[in-house]
Amino acid sequence: MQVLVLGIGNILLQDEGIGVHVVRELQRRYQIPAEVEILDGGTAGMSLFEDLMDKDYVIIVDAVHTGEPPGTVVRLADEAVPVFLQQRISPHQLGLSEVLAALVLADKKPSHLVLIGIVPEAMELSLELTAMLEPKVDLLVQQVVAELAAIGVQLLPKGSEMPTLHPCSPPAEEYR
Template sequence: MRVVVLGVGNILLSDEGLGVRAVERLSRAYSLPLEVAVIDGGTSGMELLEDLEGIDALIMVDAIRAGEPAATPIRLTGEALPVFFRTKLSPHQVGLCDVLASLELLGRSPRHISILGLQPQSLALGMELSREVEDGMPALLGMIVSELALLGLVAAATGGGI
């Protein structure tokens, strides 16, 4: 099994950088099975095609605008995935939509796709997460570990700080 945990977002726009910050912390706080690749996708688009081609599962981590209170945990799978791409938070979502569509056309798309994230509080210029989203980071990391467990993969805490 090949699984990619992909953190996306723009770290220059406070909470928009949530996905990138989450995968950085995931790598420090957990020992992951060899089947799991963690990728900082930043604001990439089609450049990710090769990294995502033929994988079994994709767990994408991003800020998700869903009209909920700040830092609300959100998990999207199945029928809810297209909604994520229709309500664009930033340009990187358009590029990822193109990547997933290309993989589908090639018959090489992941069998399991989930998008995990938190409702952003601020998208203002700044490199720090808002206090609310920062406080929600442990819950988001727990969601990623739970999603891996659903796939039969165990992430062990290293004590490396969240």
């Protein structure tokens, strides 16, 4: 099983970069098993085509505009995702909707797609998230962990890897 967790957005534009902040935090906190790839997609747009190709599960974390109050978290799955982005609810201009549409046309669409989105408060020029979204990073990290757990991937916090280092323990892959 191949799983991709993709955070996208421009970290120079405050809450626009929330997806990147979330995947970085995820990487900082957890040991990432071999079948899971965590990708800081930044503003790479169409360049992400191959990264998304033929994956079993793709979890995208991004800022979205839904008309709801800032800080509102939404979860969309599968068919709902490309449509959602084609309506240009996603504020950045990354061509992600084009990538997804292209993947559909090329028949290389990920089998399962989940978008975890959050409504941004501000997208001014700044490397820091707003006070509204900063505390939400933890929530979104937990949501990604839960999404992964739901498909049978358990993330272990860093520092809890000791048992696998014991000579009697099975190799890491089997342990998982």
